[in-house]
Amino acid sequence: MEKIKLIDEKGKRIDGRGAKDLRPIKIKVHPLNRADGSCYIEWGTNKVIASVYGPKEAQPKHLQDPLRAIVRCNYDMASFSVDERKRPGPDRRSSEISKVIGEALENAVLTNLFPRTMIEVNIEVLEADAGTRCTGLTAAGIALADAGIPMRDIPAACAGGKVDGKIVVDLRKEEDQAGDADLPIAILPRTKEILLMQMDGDLSEKEFYELLDLLADACINISEMQKKALLDRYKQEEDVEEDKETEGKKTENKEIKKEEEE
Ligand code: UDP
Secondary structure, three states: OOOOOOEOOOOOEOOOOOOOOOOOEEEEEOOOOOOOEEEEEEEOOEEEEEEEEEEEEOOOHHHOEOOEOEEEEEEEEOOOOOOOOOOOOOOHHHHHHHHHHHHHHHOOEOHHHOOOEEEEEEEEEEEOOOOHHHHHHHHHHHHHHHOOOOEOOOOEEEEEEEEOOEEEEOOOHHHHHHOOEEEEEEEEOOOOEEEEEOOEEOOOHHHHHHHHHHHHHHHHHHHHHHHHHHHHHHHHHHHHHHHHHHHHHHHHHHHHHHHHHO
């Protein structure tokens, strides 16, 4: 098979990005009304929706931990999300991703505040173009914040790797498939504590640390976008509340004036 050229003579990647550039990211907070918290992210051509329910009483009861909440994650990729139709339902890959994301989130949430409960996180991948576990985890972090669940920080995630011998962040599908290594990580941006790290392929120790530094910076940028999206959403809500209050006061004043005139 002919090897695709992933980096051109000018050092640009197939979509024109430099080594440290992220794909465009768009975040919508609380797209779902029935979940306690939710988030929709478009990251490049990845489209992912995350929802959170809870904390609620853990069921079945034998799962209950008297000292803390448990976080259950279910990652699912829709059959229409990839070029070659995916068989619907869970498989080994989605079980693995659900497990590692659930564990990462459990380490971010202040689980000791909600003993015997369960926090349910659902991640639906509607369109996939590599990096969906990181997109899903980043969306889940926002959905948890949207649900008002206390955390040590909002987790942010990003994958990177090595393509054509060069260290780059945020791999797209061609780079993920034809590249030499793939390293997804999730961190708590404030402390840079690592919540998730997986690796596929080969990197030297020097390359590994170089990539880790780039990914930590990428996660800090993503964290800023997460916070901005949450602030925008709740600022909007606050503004609507304020407008309603002002409107209410105006009507009240008008009524008092009318009564005085009568
Ligand atoms: N993929 C696919 N079919 C599958 C699983 C994955 O086409 O059954 C594609 C999809 O675009 C996915 C990418 O391969 O995003 C990389 O998958 P990986 O397992 O590395 O996880 P991800 O990078 O999405 O976290």
